[in-house]
Amino acid sequence: QAKAAGRNTYRVHDPDSDAASAAAGLLKAEMERAMKRGGFLLNYQPIIDLATGGIAGFEALLRWRHPRRGNIAPSEFIPLAEQSGLIVPLGAWVLKEACRAAASWPDPLRVAVNVSAIQFQQTGMEETVLHALTASGLAPHRLELEITETMLMQKTETVCRAMESLRRLGVRIALDDFGTGYSSLSYLHQFSFDTIKIDRSFVAGMADQKTAAITRAIVALGTGFGARVIAEGVETEEHLAFVRAAGCTDVQGFLFDPPLPAPEITRLIESGRLRLAA
Ligand code: C2E
Ligand code: MG
Ligand code: MG
Ligand code: MG
Numbered sequence: 001q002a003k004a005a006g007r008n009t010y011r012v013h014d015p016d017s018d019a020a021s022a023a024a025g026l027l028k029a030e031m032e033r034a035m036k037r038g039g040f041l042l043n044y045q046p047i048i049d050l051a052t053g054g055i056a057g058f059e060a061l062l063r064w065r066h067p068r069r070g071n072i073a074p075s076e077f078i079p080l081a082e083q084s085g086l087i088v089p090l091g092a093w094v095l096k097e098a099c100r101a102a103a104s105w106p107d108p109l110r111v112a113v114n115v116s117a118i119q120f121q122q123t124g125m126e127e128t129v130l131h132a133l134t135a136s137g138l139a140p141h142r143l144e145l146e147i148t149e150t151m152l153m154q155k156t157e158t159v160c161r162a163m164e165s166l167r168r169l170g171v172r173i174a175l176d177d178f179g180t181g182y183s184s185l186s187y188l189h190q191f192s193f194d195t196i197k198i199d200r201s202f203v204a205g206m207a208d209q210k211t212a213a214i215t216r217a218i219v220a221l222g223t224g225f226g227a228r229v230i231a232e233g234v235e236t237e238e239h240l241a242f243v244r245a246a247g248c249t250d251v252q253g254f255l256f257d258p259p260l261p262a263p264e265i266t267r268l269i270e271s272g273r274l275r276l277a278a
Pocket of ligand 4: 177232
């Protein structure tokens with residue numbers, strides 16, 4: 001092994017990194033098995049339109065029910081799925097499943113799906129999205145793809161072409177976790193997003209004057225571009241009053257609803273808490 005690394009280089013045996021990569025390999029194998037056996041599921045978190053107080057749509061959030069370790073959070077397995085490339089088939093499953101669920105909801109309720117940079121860098125992303133739409137019968141304008149600034153940092157020809165062609169189809173594009181990456185403003189200039197999601201760290205930090213001023217400024221910027229601006233992580237009445245005053249069009253957070261399993265979404269829809277105008 002050390003020899004293969006080259007004549008003039010040493011490879012010090014590092015038991016820690018060996019253990020870490022073995023654990024990562026095991027987790028990857030377990031993820032592959034979970035994909036085959038229905039170990040992943042989607043929860044849906046309501047997005048509330050502040051103008052009407054009704055639900056405008058839902059964000060699909062991935063959950064892994066591990067047979068021994070219980071539910072594993074996406075922050076633990078998404079990075080691994082990205083490193084191993086498994087995010088491509090897993091992300092395709094998420095798209096298909098989310099579109100299938102949304103097709104059963106009344107029009108014009110939307111579904112927002114998180115997509116990784118790796119998915120967009122793959123040629124065939126357009127086909128994957130199109131397939132999810134045609135298989136479910138969901139109208140393209142009811143699907144919103146949430147991308148992050150990290151993805152735009154690796155903005156290649158493939159990524160741009162896919163984003164533009166999906167847009168032409170009528171699929172909506174949201175910029176997620178806005179304000180947490182680098183050179184956020186230049187992205188707003190280069191591409192017109194349908195939705196901008198203000199990261200929850202801004203909402204949580206509202207008591208700080210500078211944070212509050214930045215939040216108000218980015219909300220004004222987003223609405224000025226004609227985008228919907230969603231505040232993430234609204235947990236208290238104070239948060240709500242703040243983001244409403246800042247001019248956010250929509251909110252999402254534990255003050256309203258946590259991410260919920262699909263059967264509960266059906267019950268919620270039947271309760272009539274919806275904004276049914278487009
Ligand atoms: P995100 O897209 O920014 O999703 C919002 C996260 O905030 C979710 O965490 C949600 O459960 C949480 N949240 C919602 N309301 C509140 C609140 O009031 N307070 C607090 N503290 N948190 C709130 P979750 O479900 O753990 O997902 C974490 C991240 O994992 C997501 O962040 C997204 O980046 C990623 N993710 C989730 N599902 C997928 C997926 O299907 N594909 C990809 N590529 N990434 C996903
Ligand atoms: Mg998101
Ligand atoms: Mg977010
Ligand atoms: Mg976030």
